[in-house]
Amino acid sequence: MKLLARIFPHPHLTILLTVVWLLMVNKFSLNSLVFGLFLGIVIPFLTRPYWPDRPQLLSWPRVVEYVLVVLWDIVVANFIVARIVLFKPNAKRSPGWVCVPIELRAPEAITVLAGTITMTPGTLTADLSDEGHCLLIHCLDAPDPAAIRDEIKQRYERRLKEIFE
Amino acid sequence: MEQYFDILIAFFLVVAGLFGFVGSFGLIKLNDQMSRLHAPTKATTLGVGGVLIASILHSAVSEHHLSLHELLITLFLFLTAPITANFIAKVHVHRHQTPETLPPAGEDSTWATFMTEDKDDES
Numbered sequence: 001m002k003l004l005a006r007i008f009p010h011p012h013l014t015i016l017l018t019v020v021w022l023l024m025v026n027k028f029s030l031n032s033l034v035f036g037l038f039l040g041i042v043i044p045f046l047t048r049p050y051w052p053d054r055p056q057l058l059s060w061p062r063v064v065e066y067v068l069v070v071l072w073d074i075v076v077a078n079f080i081v082a083r084i085v086l087f088k089p090n091a092k093r094s095p096g097w098v099c100v101p102i103e104l105r106a107p108e109a110i111t112v113l114a115g116t117i118t119m120t121p122g123t124l125t126a127d128l129s130d131e132g133h134c135l136l137i138h139c140l141d142a143p144d145p146a147a148i149r150d151e152i153k154q155r156y157e158r159r160l161k162e163i164f165e
Numbered sequence: 166m167e168q169y170f171d172i173l174i175a176f177f178l179v180v181a182g183l184f185g186f187v188g189s190f191g192l193i194k195l196n197d198q199m200s201r202l203h204a205p206t207k208a209t210t211l212g213v214g215g216v217l218i219a220s221i222l223h224s225a226v227s228e229h230h231l232s233l234h235e236l237l238i239t240l241f242l243f244l245t246a247p248i249t250a251n252f253i254a255k256v257h258v259h260r261h262q263t264p265e266t267l268p269p270a271g272e273d274s275t276w277a278t279f280m281t282e283d284k285d286d287e288s
Binding site for chain 2 (some may be wrong): 020023026027048073078082095097114115116118122124125126129131132134136137139
C-alpha cells in the first residue's frame, strides 16, 4: 500500500492526465494509452514537492452535483447577460461592487469559488481581501446586492464547503 | 436522417454565432470598463460551446468517427476565462479605483491589490 502511494501520489491526477492525453490524441490506441499512463505517472511524481498539503475531496457525488449545477448556471448566465446587453439601456442598469464574506479557507476552494462566480450570471470576481476573508465581486446589474451575496453563499459556497471541508 | 442532423448542427452554429455577436456587441454597448468585462467572459462561453457541440456532431454524423477534442477546449476555456477576467479586473482596480471607491473589505483591512509593502512588515 505504501509503495502504491509512492508510485501514485495522486491517483486522480494520474487518471485525469491519461484522459486528457487520450483526448488530445483524439484517437484511441494502445500506444497513446500507454504513453498517457506514462505521463500520468511521471508528472504527479515529479510535481509532488509542489503540493505539500493539498485538500482532500470529501465526496465525489457532490463534486458531480456541483459541476452540473455550475454548467446549468453558465447556460442561464449566457441568456441573462445577453438580455441585459441587448435590451437593457445603460441608464437603467445599476452596476456595482459587492463584498462577499467567505467562510472557505482552503486556497483551492476559494479559487474554485472565484472562478465559478466569474462564469455565472452577471457577477465577476475582481479581488480578494488582504487576509482572504472576503471576495470583491463586480455585478453587471445589481439592484439588490444583498440578494446576490446570499445567492452566492447559498448556492456555491455551501456546496464547496461540503466538498472541501 | 442525416438531414435532421444537418439541421441540428446548423442550429448550434447559429446559436453560437448569436452569442458570439452578443459578446462582441456588449464590448461596444456597455458604458463602463468593469461592465464591459462581463460580456466577453459569459456570452462567449455559450458561443464557443455551440461551435464545439456542432463540431462533435458533425464528425460523428458526417465523418463517422468520434472526435472528443472539443471537450478539452471547453475544459481549458473554463480554466482560463475566469483567470483572464480576474487579471483584467485587478488591473482596473489598480489603476482606476482607490480603497475609498470600493466597499470596505469586511473584517479585513483592505483589498489585496492595495496592499503595500509596509503593511506586510507590520503584520
